[in-house]
Amino acid sequence: MLMMDLSLKSRRKLWLKVHLYLGLFAGAVFVLIGLTGSLLAFEFPIDEWLNPTLMTAPAAKRHQAYLPLEVIVTTGLKALPADSKASAIGFPRHPGLAFDLWFEQPSPNTDRSENHQLFINPYTGEVTGQRLKVDFERGWRGPLMDVILRLHYSLATGATGMTTVGFIGLALLFSVLTGLILWRPNPGKLRQALTIKRHASFVRFNFDLHKTFGFYTAVILLFLILSGVFLIFPDQGRALVRVFSPIGEQYPIYQSALPEGAATPISLAQAVAIADARFPDGQYRWIGFPLDRRGVYHIGKRESGEVSPRAPYRQLWIDQYSGKVLHAQEARTRSAGDIFIQWLYPLHTGEAFGLTGQIIILIAGLLPLLLYVTGVIRWLQKHNAHKLKAARHALK
Numbered sequence: 001m002l003m004m005d006l007s008l009k010s011r012r013k014l015w016l017k018v019h020l021y022l023g024l025f026a027g028a029v030f031v032l033i034g035l036t037g038s039l040l041a042f043e044f045p046i047d048e049w050l051n052p053t054l055m056t057a058p059a060a061k062r063h064q065a066y067l068p069l070e071v072i073v074t075t076g077l078k079a080l081p082a083d084s085k086a087s088a089i090g091f092p093r094h095p096g097l098a099f100d101l102w103f104e105q106p107s108p109n110t111d112r113s114e115n116h117q118l119f120i121n122p123y124t125g126e127v128t129g130q131r132l133k134v135d136f137e138r139g140w141r142g143p144l145m146d147v148i149l150r151l152h153y154s155l156a157t158g159a160t161g162m163t164t165v166g167f168i169g170l171a172l173l174f175s176v177l178t179g180l181i182l183w184r185p186n187p188g189k190l191r192q193a194l195t196i197k198r199h200a201s202f203v204r205f206n207f208d209l210h211k212t213f214g215f216y217t218a219v220i221l222l223f224l225i226l227s228g229v230f231l232i233f234p235d236q237g238r239a240l241v242r243v244f245s246p247i248g249e250q251y252p253i254y255q256s257a258l259p260e261g262a263a264t265p266i267s268l269a270q271a272v273a274i275a276d277a278r279f280p281d282g283q284y285r286w287i288g289f290p291l292d293r294r295g296v297y298h299i300g301k302r303e304s305g306e307v308s309p310r311a312p313y314r315q316l317w318i319d320q321y322s323g324k325v326l327h328a329q330e331a332r333t334r335s336a337g338d339i340f341i342q343w344l345y346p347l348h349t350g351e352a353f354g355l356t357g358q359i360i361i362l363i364a365g366l367l368p369l370l371l372y373v374t375g376v377i378r379w380l381q382k383h384n385a386h387k388l389k390a391a392r393h394a395l396k
Contacts, residue, residue, distance in 0.1 A: 038365030076101035245337030
């Protein structure tokens with residue numbers, strides 16, 4: 001029995017060291033990821049609030065209709081810089097916003113391109129301005145909310161940072177699991193493990209705060225960590241899902257058939273008409289333009305009830321010459337694996353459950369800070385206690 005008790009104590013010491021060092025180092029990054037995640041739960045409203053003259057487009061009168069889409073796009077194309085190329089038109093999430101025309105242009109002092117947005121008032125046709133949107137390799141460039149987004153998933157250091165964050169996520173997974181192992185109470189101590197002792201000393205209060213919040217939030221933290229790791233390592237994550245269910249390609253590639261002789265590509269209005277004939281209902285979220293002679297129209301048109309309000313599952317790929325629908329992706333053809341993946345990102349951001357989900361994610365993003373601060377205080381308390389004990393022993 002004594003040997004068993006010693007074995008349990010040694011294992012607990014091992015788990016405590018693992019939990020401590022993972023928490024001290026990976027946990028510090030987790031604090032940053034959590035705080036940026038809290039802000040990103042309300043990414044779009046904050047972005048609109050920060051850039052009202054650029055992004056908002058109030059109607060001059062109630063129920064005013066948009067200008068024709070081709071007029072909006074043509075207006076935007078005329079305003080593009082000479083060295084740029086339009087790639088897509090983004091539709092407003094609500095009637096008070098501008099359309100955003102995405103375009104690429106060379107990134108200064110590099111051999112890469114960068115993505116920009118040009119905003120167009122859909123009621124007047126006025127171009128309200130443009131901005132750099134994405135420079136993946138130089139994460140500190142761009143709008144504030146996009147910098148925060150890149151801090152969240154890559155520490156704003158490009159592909160290397162993404163990989164680093166992914167491995168930190170795996171370390172945090174073990175940190176949470178070891179925390180649950182350490183939380184497991186002895187027989188008869190369950191109530192004590194689930195509550196914060198009233199009128200306790202600061203040392204005891206801090207300890208109770210760390211262990212109880214760690215236990216009660218473990219499921220949320222585990223989900224956020226696992227879903228974040230999946231989003232950073234999508235190839236490995238999708239391969240794992242494919243073990244249990246077939247899934248579609250993440251970024252399927254379709255090309256237009258080159259016609260014999262001269263051929264005039266279909267217009268944007270014709271592409272929209274083809275999409276409307278295939279999917280009469282729903283809301284347009286984007287239309288991607290053909291970028292070269294083999295390019296296609298890529299259309300995202302959200303159907304009612306889709307879990308993500310901004311990234312529709314329902315999409316069309318249309319040949320730019322013949323108008324043939326090359327592929328249609330829609331809810332009725334989804335596999336169980338497709339449904340799982342479709343839900344993952346909206347759950348991670350909270351948007352799957354609207355304002356309630358966003359508030360949950362906002363609060364969840366503060367938990368790493370609470371656990372880190374209480375954990376560091378607990379470590380310092382024990383460290384100082386050991387130093388004091390050693391000093392007293394030296395005086396004997």
